[in-house]
Amino acid sequence: MDVAKILARIDDQFETHLIKIQDYLQIKSISATGEGIEETAKATANVLNELGATDVHLAETSGYPVVYGEMITDPSKKTLLFYSMYDVQPVEAEKWVVDPFAGAVVEEFEDLGRCLVSRGVINTKGPIMGFFNALKSIIEVEGDLPCNLIFAIEGEEELGSPHFPEFVEEYAKKLKRADGAYLPFFAENKVGKVKMWLGAKGIIYLKLRVRGGDWGGPRTRHIHSSYHSWVDSPVWKLVHCLADMKAPDGTIKIPDFYRDLIPPSAEDEELLTKLTETMDFEEIKNSLDISRFRGELPEGKDLLQQHLFSTTLNIDGLDAGYTGPGTKTILPCEARAYLDIRLIPNQEPERQIGLLKEFLKKNHPLVEIESYDAYPWAKVSVREPLCQALLRTYQAFGKKVEIWPHHSGSAPFYLFSRNLGMPFIWGGLGHGNRMHSPNEYAVVAGDNKVGGIREFEKSIVTFLYEFSQEKMH
Amino acid sequence: MDVAKILARIDDQFETHLIKIQDYLQIKSISATGEGIEETAKATANVLNELGATDVHLAETSGYPVVYGEMITDPSKKTLLFYSMYDVQPVEAEKWVVDPFAGAVVEEFEDLGRCLVSRGVINTKGPIMGFFNALKSIIEVEGDLPCNLIFAIEGEEELGSPHFPEFVEEYAKKLKRADGAYLPFFAENKVGKVKMWLGAKGIIYLKLRVRGGDWGGPRTRHIHSSYHSWVDSPVWKLVHCLADMKAPDGTIKIPDFYRDLIPPSAEDEELLTKLTETMDFEEIKNSLDISRFRGELPEGKDLLQQHLFSTTLNIDGLDAGYTGPGTKTILPCEARAYLDIRLIPNQEPERQIGLLKEFLKKNHPLVEIESYDAYPWAKVSVREPLCQALLRTYQAFGKKVEIWPHHSGSAPFYLFSRNLGMPFIWGGLGHGNRMHSPNEYAVVAGDNKVGGIREFEKSIVTFLYEFSQEKMH
Numbered sequence: 001m002d003v004a005k006i007l008a009r010i011d012d013q014f015e016t017h018l019i020k021i022q023d024y025l026q027i028k029s030i031s032a033t034g035e036g037i038e039e040t041a042k043a044t045a046n047v048l049n050e051l052g053a054t055d056v057h058l059a060e061t062s063g064y065p066v067v068y069g070e071m072i073t074d075p076s077k078k079t080l081l082f083y084s085m086y087d088v089q090p091v092e093a094e095k096w097v098v099d100p101f102a103g104a105v106v107e108e109f110e111d112l113g114r115c116l117v118s119r120g121v122i123n124t125k126g127p128i129m130g131f132f133n134a135l136k137s138i139i140e141v142e143g144d145l146p147c148n149l150i151f152a153i154e155g156e157e158e159l160g161s162p163h164f165p166e167f168v169e170e171y172a173k174k175l176k177r178a179d180g181a182y183l184p185f186f187a188e189n190k191v192g193k194v195k196m197w198l199g200a201k202g203i204i205y206l207k208l209r210v211r212g213g214d215w216g217g218p219r220t221r222h223i224h225s226s227y228h229s230w231v232d233s234p235v236w237k238l239v240h241c242l243a244d245m246k247a248p249d250g251t252i253k254i255p256d257f258y259r260d261l262i263p264p265s266a267e268d269e270e271l272l273t274k275l276t277e278t279m280d281f282e283e284i285k286n287s288l289d290i291s292r293f294r295g296e297l298p299e300g301k302d303l304l305q306q307h308l309f310s311t312t313l314n315i316d317g318l319d320a321g322y323t324g325p326g327t328k329t330i331l332p333c334e335a336r337a338y339l340d341i342r343l344i345p346n347q348e349p350e351r352q353i354g355l356l357k358e359f360l361k362k363n364h365p366l367v368e369i370e371s372y373d374a375y376p377w378a379k380v381s382v383r384e385p386l387c388q389a390l391l392r393t394y395q396a397f398g399k400k401v402e403i404w405p406h407h408s409g410s411a412p413f414y415l416f417s418r419n420l421g422m423p424f425i426w427g428g429l430g431h432g433n434r435m436h437s438p439n440e441y442a443v444v445a446g447d448n449k450v451g452g453i454r455e456f457e458k459s460i461v462t463f464l465y466e467f468s469q470e471k472m473h
Numbered sequence: 474m475d476v477a478k479i480l481a482r483i484d485d486q487f488e489t490h491l492i493k494i495q496d497y498l499q500i501k502s503i504s505a506t507g508e509g510i511e512e513t514a515k516a517t518a519n520v521l522n523e524l525g526a527t528d529v530h531l532a533e534t535s536g537y538p539v540v541y542g543e544m545i546t547d548p549s550k551k552t553l554l555f556y557s558m559y560d561v562q563p564v565e566a567e568k569w570v571v572d573p574f575a576g577a578v579v580e581e582f583e584d585l586g587r588c589l590v591s592r593g594v595i596n597t598k599g600p601i602m603g604f605f606n607a608l609k610s611i612i613e614v615e616g617d618l619p620c621n622l623i624f625a626i627e628g629e630e631e632l633g634s635p636h637f638p639e640f641v642e643e644y645a646k647k648l649k650r651a652d653g654a655y656l657p658f659f660a661e662n663k664v665g666k667v668k669m670w671l672g673a674k675g676i677i678y679l680k681l682r683v684r685g686g687d688w689g690g691p692r693t694r695h696i697h698s699s700y701h702s703w704v705d706s707p708v709w710k711l712v713h714c715l716a717d718m719k720a721p722d723g724t725i726k727i728p729d730f731y732r733d734l735i736p737p738s739a740e741d742e743e744l745l746t747k748l749t750e751t752m753d754f755e756e757i758k759n760s761l762d763i764s765r766f767r768g769e770l771p772e773g774k775d776l777l778q779q780h781l782f783s784t785t786l787n788i789d790g791l792d793a794g795y796t797g798p799g800t801k802t803i804l805p806c807e808a809r810a811y812l813d814i815r816l817i818p819n820q821e822p823e824r825q826i827g828l829l830k831e832f833l834k835k836n837h838p839l840v841e842i843e844s845y846d847a848y849p850w851a852k853v854s855v856r857e858p859l860c861q862a863l864l865r866t867y868q869a870f871g872k873k874v875e876i877w878p879h880h881s882g883s884a885p886f887y888l889f890s891r892n893l894g895m896p897f898i899w900g901g902l903g904h905g906n907r908m909h910s911p912n913e914y915a916v917v918a919g920d921n922k923v924g925g926i927r928e929f930e931k932s933i934v935t936f937l938y939e940f941s942q943e944k945m946h
Binding site (some may be wrong): 023030031032033089090091092096110150158159200203205212213214215216218219220221222223224225226227228230231233235236239240242243244246249251254273288289290291292293294303306307308310312313314315317318319320321324325326327328329330331332333335336338340342365373399407408409410435436437438 | 503504505506532561563564565567573615621631633634674676678686687688689690691692693695696697698699700701702703704705706708709712713715716717721723750762763765766767768776777779780781783785786788789790791792793794795796797799800801802803804806808809813815817846881882885891908909910911935
């Protein structure tokens with residue numbers, strides 16, 4: 001495979017590639033509301049068809065469909081399972097410098113030069129279409145790919161992937177033909193340092209609710225607040241429950257919630273030590289827009305360990321009563337809290353939910369779990385050939401790689417590691433940021449310092465080549 | 474004064490009177506947003522002009538104007554200060570059986586027969602226009618009124634009357650000519666029992682806020698919730714502060730918050746005992762849509778005392794993060810709580826706010842008071858001639874009166890009792906309910922059991938006559 005020729009081809013064709021990415025970003029795909037989901041699934045399948053994939057179809061689930069397709073030309077070659085998501089986070093009450101669904105190029109974005117500023121540009125429609133662009137260039141030059149590919153692109157990742165497990169179960173036989181799973185992503189930070197993460201936390205996303213009822217409180221409507229003197233308040237019940245769930249110092253107070261935790265492995269410890277040496281805490285604080293980290297730990301290995309190997313209980317939203325302009329003195333008939341819990345080895349979602357239910361039943365029986373979604377954490381070893389292929393890709397582009405033994409965020413990688421029994425990894429060159437936030441962006445075409453979408457596409461070529469050369473388990 | 478002839482006149486003219494009330498209800502006057510406020514103030518002044526009032530004008534304040542006017546024909550007569558509010562509560566996410574601003578008559582409303590169902594029909598545009606209708610009938614029959622009247626109708630009561638004190642201060646000399654202040658209101662319950670309240674609690678309405686900043690937390694935008702592992706949360710800071718402000722049993726934990734409380738007076742005790750004998754706890758529960766009262770007290774005098782003579786700390790609203798459809802896993806950069814505190818003798822707003830500030834400074838320094846409004850409680854004795862005049866009015870219509878030594882709600886009556894040194898009272902015949910709630914209603918024309926707006930108008934005639942006969946202090 002003439003890698004150099006393919007990379008030159010990407011340079012030649014990049015403006016056309018960029019337009020394909022912009023077109024794709026312009027199709028809304030907000031799984032929270034369903035807006036544009038069907039259209040985006042179809043658009044994704046169309047590109048797979050254009051690339052010559054076979055068995056391309058929208059695999060139905062109880063929710064939104066998974067876009068499926070195959071490019072299996074030679075069973076003796078290695079096979080990569082391409083996983084990604086075509087859905088994006090909602091945009092609500094967010095201030096953007098451009099329309100978040102225009103796929104707009106901003107010529108001078110902050111101090112980063114030419115950037116695409118758009119919902120989905122890093123998470124994850126930009127990387128999907130960039131990967132497709134790279135495949136097109138390989139095929140144009142070589143007529144074939146160095147490895148086989150199986151595509152599984154879901155539309156509910158931002159909802160916690162509630163129906164992707166269904167798909168994996170149904171398609172297990174097809175998917176198991178792969179030697180490893182890969183999620184495309186722009187893994188460079190603002191100054192061109194590459195990060196590689198060897199796992200993801202599990203997640204429980206849940207809605208708690210308290211309503212008036214037989215126990216007291218207004219049953220069906222908000223009432224005048226002066227009656228609080230003899231009418232109980234669902235809002236206060238919720239507040240006291242939340243305060244009981246977590247101490248002011250951040251400790252989760254649900255009994256036994258930390259019971260199943262195991263310490264980081266020897267490999268994790270080693271990687272944490274190395275990571276502490278190279279990582280830039282200031283850069284993290286800047287990118288997160290914070291003055292200081294939580295808690296009292298100094299910026300060092302222990303803080304890193306807290307970040308990557310701790311369970312968190314976060315409040316995503318609170319909703320009760322009247323919060324509009326002016327004054328409305330009411331005693332609300334219900335109150336809701338939206339929470340997410342991040343899980344680490346060896347916490348299992350169902351066991352943790354069981355502990356939460358027990359806690360509520362015993363201490364706050366009026367608090368209902370209105371709904372929840374959950375999936376477990378996942379881990380992969382840096383020694384996996386799949387991971388080594390990605391590492392060598394970065395090295396081929398002269399990039400320093402910072403290996404993170406885990407990631408604080410969640411993705412349903414457990415489906416690959418546990419259910420399908422294969423390693424997984426995610427990454428690629430290029431820089432973007434502000435997932436789930438206003439002004440989500442990615443650099444268009446990088447320079448010597450930091451890569452952009454163009455460099456991401458190039459890294460895919462090398463990665464597929466390196467992957468095809470690896471001996472798999 | 475030929476009271477009987479005037480009452481007959483009200484019967485004759487009532488359909489015309491009803492239309493005037495409906496027209497008035499149709500003009501929105503939502504002080505929370507400002508919608509229709511100016512138009513309503515002008516419409517109110519117009520009716521005063523039509524009635525022949527003098528010095529009618531919109532008295533400017535730093536907020537919305539107070540509608541002022543006088544009907545002083547004979548300085549030797551008694552003078553009543555008519556106080557009310559032309560603003561109403563917002564209607565938001567409320568389900569109504571009719572458009573809340575249509576001034577609609579529902580022929581069979583629940584089990585109450587013909588009712589006006591409209592925002593403001595009891596609180597308090599219905600009583601205002603009913604009072605004006607009564608004045609018109611008196612003048613049509615008698616050519617004159619039995620007493621003098623001064624009108625002061627504010628447009629910010631639902632915001633906590635932030636600028637009415639300005640007006641009272643500026644107009645003190647004019648207002649002090651009155652012998653007592655009166656707020657028109659439909660005081661009958663569903664079965665025609667009249668209630669009379671001898672006071673109102675004070676109120677502090679405040680917004681608490683926590684934002685990310687130098688202490689930690691995201692400073693300017695919501696960030697991905699997975700970072701909670703090392704980024705602190707403004708929402709949790711607020712939750713812990715709230716939980717610290719009040720124990721699960723309802724006890725306010727702000728130090729010294731109960732310090733200035735005094736026990737009910739001998740008159741209060743006597744009235745509480747009498748009230749316990751006549752009042753219907755079931756009816757209260759039905760009207761509030763609750764299964765049971767708060768706390769462990771049985772339905773009796775102590776529970777009544779808790780209702781009327783206790784300080785409350787209520788959460789009117791909570792606002793943080795994303796609460797829309799689907800899932801948005803974020804760590805919010807700010808959180809707000811909207812609270813109201815009801816004050817009773819001898820708690821003074823500024824002292825209580827001082828205690829709250831001290832508590833926050835010491836225990837929750839990150840929690841800011843974004844804004845607050847406050848005014849004190851007020852009390853009047855049943856022995857006041859003004860109150861006796863209203864009592865005799867009810868008796869004249871054969872009504873049983875239940876005297877409540879205090880009221881759990883708030884109104885700026887302290888301006889009359891403290892600042893102007895005069896007694897105050899509120900009431901009138903007629904039944905309505907659901908102030909601040911969906912399907913606020915009032916009976917149109919009552920029967921032998923329960924009075925409506927028609928009976929309210931009649932009671933005004935008698936009340937003004939009885940008042941004119943009273944010897945004042």
